[in-house]
Amino acid sequence: MGDNKIIFEKEVAETLGIEAAIILELYKAKEFDDSLSEKDLFNQIAAECSFINSKILASNFEKLKKVKLIKFDSNQNKQSNEGNFDLKTPNKNDTNSKIKISQTWIPSKETIEVLELGGISINFAKSKLKEFKIYWTERNQARDNWNILFLDYIRREWATENSSNKGMPYCMHKNWVPNEDVFAVLNLSQITKESALNYLKEFIIYWEENGTALKSWNSKFIEHVKRKELTSTNKNGKENIRNNEPGKFSKGFTERKRDQSWAKEFKF
Known part of the structure; x- marks a missing residue:
């Protein structure tokens, strides 16, 4: 050189x-x-x-x-403590002390870099900064991890922003279909996807007319299907054994009284 x-x-x-x-x-x-x-x-x-x-x-x-x-x-x-040089970047929290957030607070450069690496728009993060500061100013709390809190907040907001309904409640519509995870959950209750879809049309019609707005309809559909399956009847008019409610018997009292099948396992 x-x-x-x-x-x-x-x-x-x-x-x-x-x-x-x-x-x-x-x-x-x-x-x-x-x-x-x-x-x-x-x-x-x-x-x-x-x-x-x-x-x-x-x-x-x-x-x-x-x-x-x-x-x-x-x-x-x-x-010597005299004239120590401060090598910390501006606006970075002192990890040894808790402070209340101020209107002049901004996230550290490292925080911005992490957001960029996560594919999050920096302009989006900037647009949410004022909202973040208002939220925590009203709570009047002292913290030593404002950068981490801001990072978590932006990640949640970004996920919401990129969801189909942007995290806002919406009304049921005729083209709605449940998430595939719904069928996986129902399958744990031995309810097939085909069986669940049999209830989809009536579910949509009911909630379209009801006009209720929800952030997600998946859990509502799971409840609906389970309730329908629970009360469904077979061709003989008897409740399906698979769907009996807890505490219910599949046989009447007289029939159960005469039943001695349990004794076959005992040898005298």
Whole structure:
């Protein structure tokens, strides 16, 4: 590396970012003394990187420190509290203290990166930020994990936004069909998909006329089918043994009294 040129590795830049790659290359080329304190090392690097914004420089210095690509004398850093350099990125929660959310709070850069990796629109996250702050401001709670709470909130809202009804209640319509999971649940009760679909048309007609709006109709359909199956009768007019309610007998009292089949298992 010449005095006026900085050459850095492409792989490092792709992984850590261009600024971090530049800082790392300067650190290697200048061969800084490992006995330097964290503050002194940063100041020397800052002097060499006057073309990089101080906040960006600080955040990338912190990044390299975390992955242990730069070294300094940590003992010297502990000996003096005077003039300690704050390497935390702006607006990041202090993990050692709980704070109440303010109207100026914004999620950390790391939080935004996680959302992007999850395929969530950053514009969508920004549009929900005010709502998030209003919700927690009214609750007047002090927390030390606002970034995590915001992350979970946006994930839920994004899932709702991308659902067919966007999480809003909707009325029954003639083209409605139950989810495949519904039939899997019913199958656990020995109710086949074919049997369940026999009740679909009457279910749709009833709730279309009723006009009720629900967020999901699947659980309602499961209840309907189970109730119908429970009261269904076979050709002889007797209740299906499979669908008897708990506590009901499949035979009358007199017939049960005469039944001695249980005694066949005993030998005298």
